[in-house]
Amino acid sequence: MYNTLTMTVNGSEVTLPVDDRESLADTLRNRLGLTSVKKGCEVGECGACTVLVDGEAIDSCIYLSVWAQGRRVMTVEGLKSPTGELSPIQQAFIDEAATQCGFCTPGIIMSAVEIVGTGKRYSREELRRLISGHLCRCTGYESILNALERIVEETYRFTDRQP
C-alpha cells in the first residue's frame, strides 16, 4: 500500500509517496536520487547504507521508509556547504587517503558525523569500536582510523576553545 511520507532530507522537507514495504535505502536512492546511500549486504551488517535519522546512525536497508515520517534524515549529500565545499570530515578522509574503492565511504562518513557530533575525545580503540558496524574491504581500516582520529581531535580542540 502507498503512503504519503513527509520527512526532512538534508535540511529540506520532502513529501512523496512510498510503498510501506520499501526500505529507506531504496527511497533515498531510487526516489530521491541520493546515490551516496549504498546497498551492500541489505541485512544490516556492512554499514554501506548508513544514514542519520534524527542525528543517529542507522542502517537504512533495514529501516522501513514509513518510519521516517516527520523525522530528519541526513546523507552525505547534505554535508557539503552551500558553496559546494566539502565538510571537514570529508576533507579529513581525503587528506588521510582513507578511501579507495569508495563504496563504504559515505556510510562511514555518516557514522563519523554522529561520532564527531558528540564533541567527545575518543581513543583509537574506542573509534575502532564506534565504526565496527562498517565493512571496508580495501583500506584495512588504518587510514580510516587516521582520518577519524584527526577530525575528532580537531573538533575537540575547536569546541574546547569555545566559551
Next chain:
Amino acid sequence: MYDIEKYYQATGVEDAIRALCEDERAMVISGGSDVLIQCREGRLAGCSLVSIHGIEELMGIEETGDGEIIIRAATVFSHIANSPVIQRTMPMLAYAVDQVGGPQIRNIGTIGGNVCNGVTSADSASSLWALNATLELRGPQGTRTVPIRDFYTGAGKTVRKQNEILVAIHIEKKDYDGFGGCYLKYGKREAMEIATLGCAAMTRLTPDKTALQELRLAYGVAAPTPMRCWNTEAAVQGARIDAELIERIATGALSEVKPRTSWRASREFRLQLVSELCRRAVRQAIINAGGMADV
C-alpha cells in the same frame, strides 16, 4: 522491496493489540533488526506485520520513587547503554546491551524485541535473568506481569500470546541495589557477533566483604533458553570468598547447563566457556561489589 503481505502502523499500544486481534496471523515489528532480516531471508516471506515502531508510550527509562527501574520495551539498546539511570543502578545491563551487533543496530534494536524473540543468545537476556526482571505484557484481557524465569518456554518460544505486547521491563531495587555485576560475552569477533556464550554474574557480599551473601549466575546459549544456575547459587550462599569457592561455582555451573552443538560452536567448547566465563565473571562481580578477588 520487502516481501510483506500486510503492514499496519499502530498508533498506540491499544491500537496495536486491536490490530493483532483482528488478524491472528499478524506479528509485531518494533526495531526491525530481526524481523526485516527474516523477511529478506524468506523465513517470514509474505508476513503480516503490526508495527509498534515510534510509539512514544513504549519508549524511555524511568526510576520510580521506591527505586524500581522501568525500561519500556521499545527503548533502543544505545539509549539504555547511555542512560545515566541504568549506568548508575545496573552498569552490567548497560554494558550487556552495548555488546549487541554494532552501533547502527544498537540505534534501532529494542530490548523488548531482544526478549520477545525468545532466543537464548540475546545479549540482554542473561543480565535480565540475573536481575530478576519482570515483564509487563498487555493484551485484549488487560495487563499481566511475568517473571522472566517463567517467560521462555523453548528455543524462540515465549509465553507471550500473539495478541500481546511487551510493554515494559521492571527491575525492583532489591534486585540491583548493593550488587556487583559482570556480563561477559564470548564471540569469535568483537563486534557484529552473536554470542557463542554469554554469562552474567551478580554478587552481594557480607559487610566485611569476605563472604558471599548472594550469588546470581545466568547464562545465554548454555541451554535452549537463557537460564540461571539456581542450585549452585543456593549452595554457595554465605560462603567465604577464596579460590576454592570460584572453582566450586564453576563446577556447579557445569552440572546445571545443557549447551548444544551448533554450527557456531560445539557443546564441548561451550562447556569450557561455561566454566571459564563463570570464573572471570564471578571474580569481576566480586570486585565490583567491593570485594577482593585476587584468589
